[in-house]
Amino acid sequence: MTQTIVVASGKGGTGKTSITAGVGCALAELGRRCLLIDADVGMQSLDMALGVHNYAAFDFSDAARGNIALADAAVPLADFPQASVLAAPPDLEEVGTNALRTITHNIREMDLYDFVLIDAPAGLGEVFRMAACAADAGVIVATADPICLRGAERTAQELMSCGVANLRLVVNRVRPGLMDRGLPNIDDAIDSSGVQLLGYVPEDESVIVSAAYGVPSLLTPRSRAARAYRNIAKRLVGEQAPVLKLGRR
Numbered sequence: 001m002t003q004t005i006v007v008a009s010g011k012g013g014t015g016k017t018s019i020t021a022g023v024g025c026a027l028a029e030l031g032r033r034c035l036l037i038d039a040d041v042g043m044q045s046l047d048m049a050l051g052v053h054n055y056a057a058f059d060f061s062d063a064a065r066g067n068i069a070l071a072d073a074a075v076p077l078a079d080f081p082q083a084s085v086l087a088a089p090p091d092l093e094e095v096g097t098n099a100l101r102t103i104t105h106n107i108r109e110m111d112l113y114d115f116v117l118i119d120a121p122a123g124l125g126e127v128f129r130m131a132a133c134a135a136d137a138g139v140i141v142a143t144a145d146p147i148c149l150r151g152a153e154r155t156a157q158e159l160m161s162c163g164v165a166n167l168r169l170v171v172n173r174v175r176p177g178l179m180d181r182g183l184p185n186i187d188d189a190i191d192s193s194g195v196q197l198l199g200y201v202p203e204d205e206s207v208i209v210s211a212a213y214g215v216p217s218l219l220t221p222r223s224r225a226a227r228a229y230r231n232i233a234k235r236l237v238g239e240q241a242p243v244l245k246l247g248r249r
């Protein structure tokens with residue numbers, strides 16, 4: 001059965017796109033058929049982060065309108081062929097806000113993928129709701145700072161109001177040094193968002209470099225973020241994964 005997960009956060013820049021990309025590649029590595037949908041309409045970041053923007057001739061609006069088969073609109077990743085990226089359109093004018101729901105409904109009916117990860121836009125507006133309404137579970141991404149955590153709590157409420165009840169939290173860019181200085185830690189993040197933890201991703205410069213070059217993070221040797229993405233993917237498929245020790249290599 002297809003699991004459709006929206007990756008969301010109130011704030012921009014928390015790591016939604018990096019986590020969608022990293023966890024998507026890790027799911028593919030585990031042998032799962034995975035579609036990564038960029039719902040950041042107008043921004044189109046996921047295809048760039050994974051280096052396939054020059055191959056993405058179609059986007060999800062084409063697939064929703066039936067102009068092209070979904071499998072032909074989605075671009076497979078060369079290094080993780082079980083994962084494909086479906087790009088975002090520049091706007092929703094011609095397709096409307098039911099587009100993603102139509103696509104995920106068809107995927108479930110035809111059992112086309114094991115996982116669909118939807119990379120939601122920042123904010124809690126119309127496009128966010130379109131992404132939420134297409135999903136049956138949510139991953140809320142937050143960094144451990146008070147402003148972002150308030151956004152995570154609001155995001156959880158909005159997702160639940162869209163009928164997405166199965167919510168998990170990923171705390172991103174964790175820096176043990178900041179926690180020592182009294183900033184929120186992972187437990188605080190769980191408490192203030194009210195959402196169960198799926199995992200955390202450490203601060204890791206290789207994430208920034210990978211995205212800039214359009215190379216999947218999982219290809220960076222010894223990347224701590226990549227290890228965290230792999231652990232999150234394992235938990236999503238129901239396998240046990242160790243909790244990474246903070247601050248250790």
Ligand SMILES: Nc1ncnc2c1ncn2[C@@H]1O[C@H](COP(=O)(O)OP(=O)(O)O)[C@@H](O)[C@H]1O
Pocket residue numbers: 009011012013014015016017018019045122172173174201202203204205206207208209211225
């Ligand atoms: N774990 C991390 N360590 C270091 N930098 C990160 C990490 N996660 C994301 N980033 C960087 O933060 C910025 C925003 O991440 P991005 O995934 O685009 O966020 P969003 O999609 O939520 O806007 C990017 O420059 C990205 O490379």
Ligand SMILES: [Mg+2]
Pocket residue numbers: 016017018040045119
């Ligand atoms: Mg993004």
